[in-house]
Amino acid sequence: MNHLPLIIKREYLTKVKNKSFIIMTFLSPLIMIALIAVVAYLSQLNNDKQRTISVLDETGYLKDVFQNTDNTTYSSLNGLDLETAIALVKEKEDYGLLHIAKVDSLDDISDNIKFYSEESPSLTVISGLERRIEKRLREMKLQKDGVTLEQIEASKTSIDIAQESFEGEKSSKIDNVVKLAFGGIAGYLLFMFIIIYGNMIMRSVIEEKTSRIIEVIISSVKPIQLMMGKIIGTSLAGVTQFVIWVILGGVLMVVVSAIFGIDMMQMQTPQQEMVNQAMQAQGAQAMAENMITAISNLPIANLIVAFMFFFIGGYLLYSSLYAAIGAAVDNETDTQQFMLPILMPLILAVYVGVFTVIEDPHGTVSTVFSFIPFTSPVVMLMRIPFGVPLWQQGLSLLLLIGTFIFAVWFAAKIYRVGILMYGKKPTYKELFKWLKY
Known part of the structure; x- marks a missing residue:
């Protein structure tokens, strides 16, 4: 049977x-949703955190690079020495101090930039500062060689190789x-x-x-x-x-x-944020x-x-x-x-x-x-x-x-x-x- x-x-x-x-x-x-909600809430708090970054640019080359955002305010410190600037930032309890030391040539700037802070700074913040400075220095070096900003913009080319099978099926x-x-x-x-x-x-x-x-x-x-x-x-x-x-x-x-x-979508790691920025650069509609x-x-x-x-x-x-x-x-x-x-x-x-x-x-x-x-x-x-x-x-x-x-x-x-x-x-x-x- x-x-x-x-x-x-x-x-x-x-x-x-x-x-x-x-x-x-x-x-x-x-339990799972509670954990996700807690992580999302903490990530949201972190993303909404207001930061003030003081900038001491002794070269004068990068004064227009740092533009305020929703969560980050840049404060320019002019005419101060480094020790005074550090003391002032500590007193105001700012997020940190970005110091660009005075140098003789553009080639030496990259080796004379430091970020001072009470605690270890966020990877996202440091990466964002590096991208802005790199972009500005690249443009200045090209201008020094006689290339205008219009020519720099005109030289930028976005490549997106179209993919297609031998049978004609398109992909990306x-x-x-x-x-x-x-x-x-x-x-x-x-x-x-x-x-x-x-x-x-x-x-x-x-x-x-x-x-x-x-x-x-x-x-x-x-x-x-x-x-x-x-x-x-x-x-x-x-x-x-x-x-x-x-x-x-x-x-x-x-x-x-x-x-x-x-917002459950607020759980973004620095890597995810970089991916999102890359996607935005390609165009949301195209993506x-x-x-x-x-x-x-x-x-x-x-x-x-x-x-x-x-x-x-x-x-x-x-x-x-x-x-x-x-x-x-x-x-x-x-x-x-x-x-x-x-x-x-x-x-x-x-x-x-x-x-x-x-x-x-x-x-x-x-x-x-x-x-x-x-x-x-x-x-x-x-x-x-x-x-x-x-x-x-x-x-x-x-x-x-x-x-x-x-x-x-x-x-x-x-x-x-x-x-x-x-x-x-x-x-x-x-x-x-x-x-x-």
Whole structure:
């Protein structure tokens, strides 16, 4: 008699009715949104901070360079020596003092600029000062050589190389960013899903084994049915939890932004701010057009179908191994010796995806690892946005399914013996012996 549906139902209901599961399902989004809101609020405070920077320019060359902004005010100190200027800045409690020492030539200015402050200055502030000074000195040197500002402006040229395939499909630089984002998100979701819910399956097996409930269950259910029921039931519980997280997280973000007036987009690192400035320099309209073109060029239907199959195949493959580990040991401490062989392919897949696929998605390394079943779910999902032939996707999926079937057989052998073994820490040698039973 096939008890698989009953086992799946039991596992699912046991998980979703568990108090800790319910609490963490609703508490995790609250904690995450609270952390995001706190970081956004602190970032917003930092971005709104008013700074006064005093400038002591003994050369007189850079007096027109520093223009006040919404958050930064520049105060010019003329006719003062350095010691007096520092004392004055300390007394006024200004953010800092930018000192440009008097020099004989323009070439010596760059080596005679210092910023004095009570505390370490912001990277963004220093980078902004450096950009302004560099621009002004470049213009002055060109003017010294007889080049006018009009000629300097006329000489500036923006290059944006148009990209087009031999079949006439147009693309842009932003295409690679969008493709990497889609592939990276898909691979990362699979990686996290395997880690979180694979461990949940393993703990579930260990709990039932140590409580001796498994001895009663196994008397009327085949081990492979029990193992598959645990995997599928826990997976459905995980999907339920994930959907609740997404919905609840989205609602909470909107509510927090509306009630507390916190802009989640304020969480900008100095690197992100530099990227935003570069994007603004290229033109917001052009960037928007390129983004729309990049998204329209994505094989959306292929991505959705491939994501479903590779996600399910990869998760079931690793879940069967997690279940086998749970059956082989008596407690979570003993699982550590068996976890490394499972985690290494996953970690390797992420590294190959991040450092190889983006640079050469159709290269030998990327292609080979997209066929290896233990790495293909992550690597192939990251390759597909760049355009992978359907025969390669099909072959990779067949290899993944074949390996999953073998892994289920392998895990069921260990599961059948391991769930009734107590009091002894198994070795790899003993696991291989169990396969012969």
